[in-house]
Amino acid sequence: xxxxxxxxxxxxxxxxxxxxxxxxxxxxxxxxxxxxxxxxxxxxxxxxxxxxxxxxxxxxxxxxxxxxxxxxxxxxxxxxxxxxxxxxxxxxxxxxxxxxxxxxxxxxxxxxxxxxxxxxxxxxxxxxxxxxxxxxxxxxxxxxxxxxxx
Amino acid sequence: xxxxxxxxxxxxxxxxxxxxxxxxxxxxxxxxxxxxxxxxxxxxxxxxxxxxxxxxxxxxxxxxxxxxxxxxxxxxxxxxxxxxxxxxxxxxxxxxxxxxxxxxxxxxxxxxxxxxxxxxxxxxxxxxxxxxxxxxxxxxxxxxxxxxxxxxxxxxxxxxxxxxxxxxxxxxxxxxxxxxxxxxxxxxxxxxxxxxxxxxxxxxxxxxxxxxxxxxxxxxxxxxxxxxxxxxxxxxxxxxxxxxxxxxxxxxxxxxxxxxxxxxxxxxxxxxxxxxxxxxxxxxxxxxxxxxxxxxxxxxxxxxxxxxxxxxxxxxxxxxxxxxxxxxxxxxxxxxxxxxxxxxxxxxxxxxxxxxxxxxxxx
Numbered sequence: 001x002x003x004x005x006x007x008x009x010x011x012x013x014x015x016x017x018x019x020x021x022x023x024x025x026x027x028x029x030x031x032x033x034x035x036x037x038x039x040x041x042x043x044x045x046x047x048x049x050x051x052x053x054x055x056x057x058x059x060x061x062x063x064x065x066x067x068x069x070x071x072x073x074x075x076x077x078x079x080x081x082x083x084x085x086x087x088x089x090x091x092x093x094x095x096x097x098x099x100x101x102x103x104x105x106x107x108x109x110x111x112x113x114x115x116x117x118x119x120x121x122x123x124x125x126x127x128x129x130x131x132x133x134x135x136x137x138x139x140x141x142x143x144x145x146x147x148x149x150x
Numbered sequence: 151x152x153x154x155x156x157x158x159x160x161x162x163x164x165x166x167x168x169x170x171x172x173x174x175x176x177x178x179x180x181x182x183x184x185x186x187x188x189x190x191x192x193x194x195x196x197x198x199x200x201x202x203x204x205x206x207x208x209x210x211x212x213x214x215x216x217x218x219x220x221x222x223x224x225x226x227x228x229x230x231x232x233x234x235x236x237x238x239x240x241x242x243x244x245x246x247x248x249x250x251x252x253x254x255x256x257x258x259x260x261x262x263x264x265x266x267x268x269x270x271x272x273x274x275x276x277x278x279x280x281x282x283x284x285x286x287x288x289x290x291x292x293x294x295x296x297x298x299x300x301x302x303x304x305x306x307x308x309x310x311x312x313x314x315x316x317x318x319x320x321x322x323x324x325x326x327x328x329x330x331x332x333x334x335x336x337x338x339x340x341x342x343x344x345x346x347x348x349x350x351x352x353x354x355x356x357x358x359x360x361x362x363x364x365x366x367x368x369x370x371x372x373x374x375x376x377x378x379x380x381x382x383x384x385x386x387x388x389x390x391x392x393x394x395x396x397x398x399x400x401x402x403x404x405x406x407x408x409x410x411x412x413x414x415x416x417x418x419x420x421x422x423x424x425x426x427x428x429x430x431x432x433x434x435x436x437x438x439x440x441x442x443x444x445x446x447x448x449x450x451x452x453x454x455x456x457x458x459x460x461x462x463x464x465x466x467x468x469x470x471x472x473x474x475x476x477x478x479x480x481x482x483x484x485x486x487x488x489x490x491x492x493x494x495x496x497x498x499x500x501x502x503x504x505x506x507x508x509x510x511x512x513x
Contacts, residue, residue, distance in 0.1 A: 070464065
């Protein structure tokens with residue numbers, strides 16, 4: 001059994017409406033071999049490229065406002081490598097992907113999918129689009145309260 | 151700042167009082183009641199009465215569809231309304247429920263991002279007071295087809311826990327002669343929609359984009375016709391959309407009819423300014439603007455991952471077209487998705503593209 005990546009999600013608990021909201025993802029590799037994954041659709045890409053998170057405000061789904069991208073073949077630079085026992089982190093402004101302007105209690109449910117995951121160092125990167133192996137990335141949910149600005 | 155805050159607070163107190171006096175006897179609201187949001191699950195207001203009127207019961211020809219909203223406070227208290235629920239001109243919220251020939255139409259207008267409202271964001275109607283505004287319904291709904299329309303206002307008073315739903319009766323309206331006319335775009339094209347360029351497209355690029363839109367229209371028309379004609383799960387259908395059912399076929403037929411309609415009748419903008427390695431991207435809530443990137447220019451005109459197919463992929467993303475996602479990319483993964491998760495395959499953009507490209511050919 002291969003050890004999965006461990007994911008931690010960090011969000012501020014309470015923010016005033018209109019203030020920036022950083023979502024931080026911290027991935028650690030508890031296994032004995034290195035793991036390389038394609039950053040597409042995760043904060044490791046440095047921008048929103050799809051609705052990879054379900055956001056609800058007081059139970060009502062909030063639409064994704066960012067872009068959606070049709071990909072070409074990946075390049076090696078688009079992979080993130082975590083050595084055995086290593087850790088990587090990435091941060092993305094949540095408010096750039098979703099409308100968080102209204103006060104309320106927001107639930108943040110990550111639905112990240114890693115479009116290609118390579119374990120061990122024997123595989124030459126990048127893989128062709130048709131040879132990629134995708135895996136869901138399980139991350140904990142977050143709660144966020146947005147309070148009115150007075 | 152202090153002044154503004156106290157004004158907002160006193161408004162909230164007033165709104166709470168209004169509720170307590172006029173509506174609480176029926177169903178008291180718990181102080182901690184979690185009633186937020188704009189429209190879902192709001193109790194109806196009996197304080198504000200909305201009447202709609204249109205210039206005539208039947209309107210002929212293209213042009214604006216003006217709807218007059220008259221709001222009357224029939225209670226003995228002041229009533230406050232967020233001003234964007236009663237303002238002239240262009241719609242900024244989904245203020246109406248509109249049907250055409252009995253079928254509900256989606257709201258396609260602006261959704262304005264607003265900060266938390268302050269006292270200045272509210273209009274106040276004194277007891278017995280009336281006000282009216284006139285809006286152009288075309289700014290929020292696709293009224294390009296002839297038919298019998300039903301228009302009902304749906305707004306609110308107050309905000310947060312004291313918000314109440316305000317509705318009007320349905321105003322019928324017959325629209326005729328609204329079919330969009332063919333638009334001249336320099337050279338003769340089979341499309342009635344318009345194509346605009348942004349982001350400094352060269353003349354070669356403009357030619358390629360124009361061809362890709364024409365080819366994508368052909369793809370969409372063929373796909374739409376194919377989906378209407380099949381009676382069971384053909385090789386082509388099941389390869390890209392999985393197990394066949396009549397309901398699934400209806401869904402896919404609807405999605406491709408929307409894609410075709412968008413290519414044929416909507417104003418499309420293609421932006422050449424993207425320098426990413428990707429093929430293209432869109433913002434799903436901002437139809438019909440498509441950014442094309444590096445991989446687009448080296449793609450073949452037709453066939454797998456072609457320019458025309460990319461246009462199908464992008465058009466399918468728009469929320470009001472087919473609201474697709476990118477669950478997986480590439481042919482192998484798309485085939486696998488159809489076999490293992492047809493529900494997602496029917497909402498995956500690449501599955502739409504590969505179905506339309508039909509390369510290699512499947513019957």
